Amino acid sequence: MMKNIMTLTFNDLAIAFKNKTIFLIIFIPLFVFFSLKLVDSAPTDIKKIRVGLIQDAIYAPVILQTIVSSDGIFTVSRVSSEEEGKSWVKEKRLDGLLLPAENRENGLILVVLEKGSLQALSIIESFSALQNLVEGKNLNWIADIQSLQQGGIQKQTLPTWILMLVLLVGFIIMPAQVAEEKEKKLLIALLQTPMREVEWLIAKVLSGMVLILTAVIILQVMCQFEIGNIPSYIAFILVGSFCFSSYGIFLGFLCRNQASARTLGVLFYLPHLIPSALSDFSQKLTSIATFLPSYQLYEPIKNILLNDGHISNLSLEWISLLCVGLLTFLFSYLLMKRRWLM
Amino acid sequence: MLIEIHNLTKVYDADRGLQPINLTIETGELVAVIGHNGAGKSTFLKMLASWHLPDSGEVIIDGIDLKNRVAVARKIGFVPEVPNLFEFFSVEYNLKIFARLFQVPFLRIEEILQEFDLGNFRKNRVQILSKGLRQRVSIGRALLADPPILLFDEPTSGLDFDMTKEIYRMIKTFHAAGKTIIFTSHRPEEIKTLATRVIMLHQGNLVFDGPPREYFQSEVYEKLCLL
Numbered sequence: 001m002m003k004n005i006m007t008l009t010f011n012d013l014a015i016a017f018k019n020k021t022i023f024l025i026i027f028i029p030l031f032v033f034f035s036l037k038l039v040d041s042a043p044t045d046i047k048k049i050r051v052g053l054i055q056d057a058i059y060a061p062v063i064l065q066t067i068v069s070s071d072g073i074f075t076v077s078r079v080s081s082e083e084e085g086k087s088w089v090k091e092k093r094l095d096g097l098l099l100p101a102e103n104r105e106n107g108l109i110l111v112v113l114e115k116g117s118l119q120a121l122s123i124i125e126s127f128s129a130l131q132n133l134v135e136g137k138n139l140n141w142i143a144d145i146q147s148l149q150q151g152g153i154q155k156q157t158l159p160t161w162i163l164m165l166v167l168l169v170g171f172i173i174m175p176a177q178v179a180e181e182k183e184k185k186l187l188i189a190l191l192q193t194p195m196r197e198v199e200w201l202i203a204k205v206l207s208g209m210v211l212i213l214t215a216v217i218i219l220q221v222m223c224q225f226e227i228g229n230i231p232s233y234i235a236f237i238l239v240g241s242f243c244f245s246s247y248g249i250f251l252g253f254l255c256r257n258q259a260s261a262r263t264l265g266v267l268f269y270l271p272h273l274i275p276s277a278l279s280d281f282s283q284k285l286t287s288i289a290t291f292l293p294s295y296q297l298y299e300p301i302k303n304i305l306l307n308d309g310h311i312s313n314l315s316l317e318w319i320s321l322l323c324v325g326l327l328t329f330l331f332s333y334l335l336m337k338r339r340w341l342m
Numbered sequence: 343m344l345i346e347i348h349n350l351t352k353v354y355d356a357d358r359g360l361q362p363i364n365l366t367i368e369t370g371e372l373v374a375v376i377g378h379n380g381a382g383k384s385t386f387l388k389m390l391a392s393w394h395l396p397d398s399g400e401v402i403i404d405g406i407d408l409k410n411r412v413a414v415a416r417k418i419g420f421v422p423e424v425p426n427l428f429e430f431f432s433v434e435y436n437l438k439i440f441a442r443l444f445q446v447p448f449l450r451i452e453e454i455l456q457e458f459d460l461g462n463f464r465k466n467r468v469q470i471l472s473k474g475l476r477q478r479v480s481i482g483r484a485l486l487a488d489p490p491i492l493l494f495d496e497p498t499s500g501l502d503f504d505m506t507k508e509i510y511r512m513i514k515t516f517h518a519a520g521k522t523i524i525f526t527s528h529r530p531e532e533i534k535t536l537a538t539r540v541i542m543l544h545q546g547n548l549v550f551d552g553p554p555r556e557y558f559q560s561e562v563y564e565k566l567c568l569l
């Protein structure tokens with residue numbers, strides 16, 4: 001009996017090795033380890049907190065002197081107006097904008113992207129420490145915190161959920177579907193008809209887009225969050241669903257069977273999801289995520305949902321998603337023409 | 343429907359695949375492609391069916407290069423050894439989707455269901471059908487566009503005696519209707535019963551091409567097929 005169990009166990013492990021499932025077992029812990037390392041090391045890497053001051057505004061001299069003299073903690077930028085400062089914060093050129101509080105002499109209003117973000121916390125902590133040094137325990141210099149992002153914490157997590165849905169269809173469902181059609185020789189059966197390769201590909205992309213749109217609509221209807229600019233939001237959901245459906249189909253073409261497609265899907269899913277979704281917590285992750293198409297979807301969606309962003313300011317991201325979609329579509333077409341692993 | 347094959351080649355590795363083959367198959371011929379396992383029979387047939395792309399060479403179907411797949415798709419019907427059907431869907435759905443892609447009227451589906459005695463199974467999912475019934479659906483699908491050329495890859499493999507006889511009857515009927523038929527086989531009785539011409543492949547090379555009577559008397563048969 002034991003011999004049989006051992007034989008079957010080794011057989012299962014051999015199958016896991018053959019269909020590349022074993023790579024998941026190695027890859028996931030490695031990936032999580034490196035991601036966490038990047039996130040954890042982020043605060044020490046942020047050498048200076050970038051704060052903005054309004055050029056002509058009148059700040060309390062003690063505060064101004066403290067900020068300017070604490071060169072090791074803050075990098076101070078002067079902005080011409082409150083609007084310019086806020087746009088710098090939105091563009092992540094500043095971690096926070098300091099405005100003089102009108103109702104308090106030694107008071108500041110801190111404008112940050114998110115109230116609960118690491119940037120906001122580090123600014124408050126630094127100010128608290130500096131104030132302790134200069135004045136001892138006193139009324140806090142930061143009198144109020146303003147968040148540029150709208151909505152509560154639920155709305156702020158919405159872009160992450162949307163990204164998860166899009167990537168789930170793109171990297172998990174689509175590759176497996178394509179690989180299944182290849183494995184069961186269904187695709188080749190369809191190619192016995194006068195159907196053109198490009199027709200099959202377009203149909204597949206459309207089916208992926210429908211799945212993504214359905215999931216996003218259900219999420220939107222159930223959560224009932226207000227969307228600032230609806231056309232911009234739709235434009236990004238459409239281009240994102242096109243991009244990742246096409247990407248997923250391409251991955252499916254690289255696999256001979258469903259098991260390989262599932263493995264490859266996860267290998268792409270996590271590196272696209274985690275750096276983008278955690279980009280708010282780490283500058284290092286942000287710098288990596290910038291190169292990922294998932295970030296090109298996540299950032300605009302976040303911008304549109306939380307900061308009233310508009311597609312006119314996000315056209316580069318929109319075009320880059322379209323290009324990735326078109327490029328992977330072209331690769332899939334070439335692989336299909338060559339009957340790759342069919 | 344004339345099939346011209348010029349230097350058709352497909353190499354998988356050193357001793358597998360198909361070495362350059364030149365052939366002409368005339369309209370209405372019933373050709374048996376035979377040979378041992380790995381001789382290149384299925385590869386040859388699958389290249390004619392556009393399943394595999396050749397490394398080199400060309401196939402001309404009635405003056406049209408096979409590379410122009412869309413143009414010749416209605417001229418060739420292929421029945422693979424293992425039926426590749428949408429198993430979660432019904433027999434009718436399977437035929438409908440292909441009828442749409444072949445752009446043939448749905449009336450043709452009724453003809454096929456009747457001709458292959460599938461009427462009672464039309465609403466059944468393919469996955470619950472027996473191998474023989476699946477094979478009938480697969481043949482029915484290949485015939486949807488009424489192609490003049492039919493390719494069968496080991497059509498009776500794994501079928502019982504009655505179903506084998508049924509498949510032989512079908513092939514004879516198609517042949518009598520003027521279709522050009524090419525099938526791969528291991529069975530001597532199949533070759534004797536059906537074929538008008540035998541093509542034998544050995545290690546990817548064409549070693550015999552002639553009528554069945556000559557084949558069974560040939561040196562190749564004695565050397566390669568007799569114990």
